[in-house]
Each structure stands twice: as C-alpha cells, then as structure tokens.
Amino acid sequence: MSPRAGLDTQTLVLAAAELADSGGFEQVTLASLAARLGVRSPSLYNHISGLDGLRTLVAEYGLEELYLAMSAGLAGKKGDAAVLAMGEAYVAFAGRRPGLYAMTLRAPQQSDTALQEAGNRILQLIIGVLAEYRLGTEGELHAVRGLRSILHGFAALHSIGGFGMPLDTAVSFQRLINTFLAGIRCMGEDAEEKA
Amino acid sequence: MSPRAGLDTQTLVLAAAELADSGGFEQVTLASLAARLGVRSPSLYNHISGLDGLRTLVAEYGLEELYLAMSAGLAGKKGDAAVLAMGEAYVAFAGRRPGLYAMTLRAPQQSDTALQEAGNRILQLIIGVLAEYRLGTEGELHAVRGLRSILHGFAALHSIGGFGMPLDTAVSFQRLINTFLAGIRCMGEDAEEKA
DNA sequence: TTGTTAAACTAATGGAATTAGTTTATATTA
C-alpha cells in the first residue's frame, strides 16, 4: 500500500504470535502475516529473515513471555507454594497463548544462542525453585527434569484439549504438583531411614 | 511410471511414518512421499484423502504402535513395576520413532472416531495400571491425568533432545516415576492420618 | 534543496497440494 507502513520486527513478531494463537501453528505464514499487516509478503523481508527467521524470533518472544509469566507467578513465594504458583503460571500461559507456546517448542536451529539463553533463564527459574529442597547435585538435576516434564506434559495436554473428562484441571494440576513434592519428601525420608 | 505400482494405504502410511522419523514432521509431504514410492503425487489420492487424510491415518497408526509397545512393556507386571515398565516403553517408543510420535499429537479432526478409540485404548492401559492403587473414582482420574502428563512431557522433551545435561535419562525417568508413586502413597497416608 | 537510505512495491520462479480428465493393467464376466 503506502510506501511506508511503519512496520518493524517486533510488530511482525507480535502479529505472528497472535496468528499462531488464533489459527494454530499452520496459520503462521508470511502470506497471512502480510495480509494482516496490510502489506505484500516480500516487504516482510525488510524486517525478518524469511519464515524460519520469523519462527525463531517468535520462539524467543514466546520463551521470554513464558519466563515473565513464571516470574510473576513466583512473586516472593517460597517452598511448595512457589513450585505450585510457578507451575500454574506456566500452564496458564500455555492455555492463554496456545499457538505461541507451541512455537517455543519448535527449534529451527540448534545453534541459536538467543533461543538457548531464553530457555536457560526458564531452566534457572525451575532450578531455583527446587534448590531449597536440598536434593544434592545429581538429585537436583533429576528433579529438574522431572518438574520440566510435568510442566510441559500437563501444559501441552491441557493446551490441545487432551483432557476430555469433566473434571477441574486446576485441581488435577495442584494434585500432580503436590504428589511430586510429597514424593520428593518421602523418598528423601526413605533414604534417611536406610542410612 | 508403471500403471500398477502395487501401492496400498498401509504402504503409504508406513512410508510416511518413516519419513516423519527421518526428516521430521515437515518432511511428510505428498511430494516426498510420492518420490520415495516412485510415483507421482496425484497417484497417492487413490489410497488416501489428501495430506490431511494421510496425517490422520499416520496418527492412528502411531497410536496403535504406541499401544502395542506399552502393552508389551507391561507384560504381566504388577504394581510399581508395571507403571515403570509401561512408562519406559512409552518413552522408548517416542525416542525410537520421534516423527511418528509427534504425529500422534496432531489431531486434524476432533470428530475422528478411529483416532479417539486409539487414544482411548491407551488411556485404558494407564487407568488399568493405576487401578490397584485404590485412589477412588475422582482421585484415580486426577492420577491418570498426572501420569499422562509425566509420560508425554518426559517423552516429548527426551524426543526433541530437550535434556541437554550429561545425565542418564533412564535414571531420570525411573526417579520421576518412583517419585510420583511415592507421592501417591505418602498423600494417601496423610489422608489416613487425618481421618 | 539534494542525495542517500530504507521500506515498500511489482514481477518472476519454484515447489507443494489439489482437481480434472486420460490411459492402461488387472480382474471379471459372457
């Protein structure tokens, strides 16, 4: 249209994220993004490096938003309450922005430093919230993997509507986190009893 | 090429599943499938209903294979051992056939009966393995959601190489399952103590 | 005011899915 539409990279990324949320991953095409922005698709190349570049930027944006949501959920909480609040923020984010969450999982490049850093910040959040359980170096690493699996698994199934039954998913998640934390304590007690 | 290449639906589905495993989800195109089978892409329409139809069939096939793998892992085991063996079979399947596993998660249609049934058989397997823990109707439903989340979350992260650290993933998974089961027992004991 | 730059554009290419219509090998049947 007009020779200056006032676009920039961030505008493209935000619009692409909304496209993902409303229409799913497949809807994120340069054609539909350009149409939404009132521009021809080649014009987008002034701001991004093709579709793969856009996907990478959206993934980074999604990880950043997820990090912010988890941090906000944490909000000065400690112990079990911190784990639960962080997890609930994670699941809520995936439910609120299903397309954006899905795009954070598709890593077009393994050698993408910015993407790795964004993922690392989230990892540090999870590590931090489990640190006070004093699991030892190795035990902590296993626990982090466990909690990541729980968060992603629940969020993904919840996000795609994989839980068919008419049962409050918030309760299911609380129970899952509580079960995990109770298991950590019990296993620790078992280990002490054996010692 | 020849007017009769001897193709049938199952051949297409198997080849598409291998394409998914070797090249990822994006590689499953009618063009590459046709090339692999030595045929022109329109010829595939004699056996499938376009790309969406193929994806649905591959998803059904993947769920069936996953069900068989989980059943085989179960193999007469009981209690904790059964949960662990079934879970390990699940994770191993996702690791062995990453593309096929990924395709089981994309549900093109919600109204696909065959796909729902395939998913239900897997759900029944999970329900069965948790039945002996006597959690009550509601508690069992929550536990099923929890175990499903754990299985999918761990499998997905493992399958896409999401666990970067040099630490045995098999041990991580054993610990996660044991923690979950210990948590179920501990929470049950807590409830009894309160009663 | 004039020149540079960046952001839009048009045009064109190539690849993918899909549809329509055609050919032909195989199977059925008279």
Added chain:
DNA sequence: TAATATAAACTAATTCCATTAGTTTAACAA
C-alpha cells in the same frame, strides 16, 4: 477366449506459498 469394467497409475492445469531480483518512493540528513 474375448469383451468389458474397475482401479491405479498418469499428464495437465490451478492455486497458494516462500523467496529472489530489481524498482520506486518517502523520509531523513547534509
């Protein structure tokens, strides 16, 4: 055995998408 019906391949053509090349023009700076 010969004719016919069917199914599975084909070619041709359309549409949509990503991408590249080259062009125009608004905005900014000297």
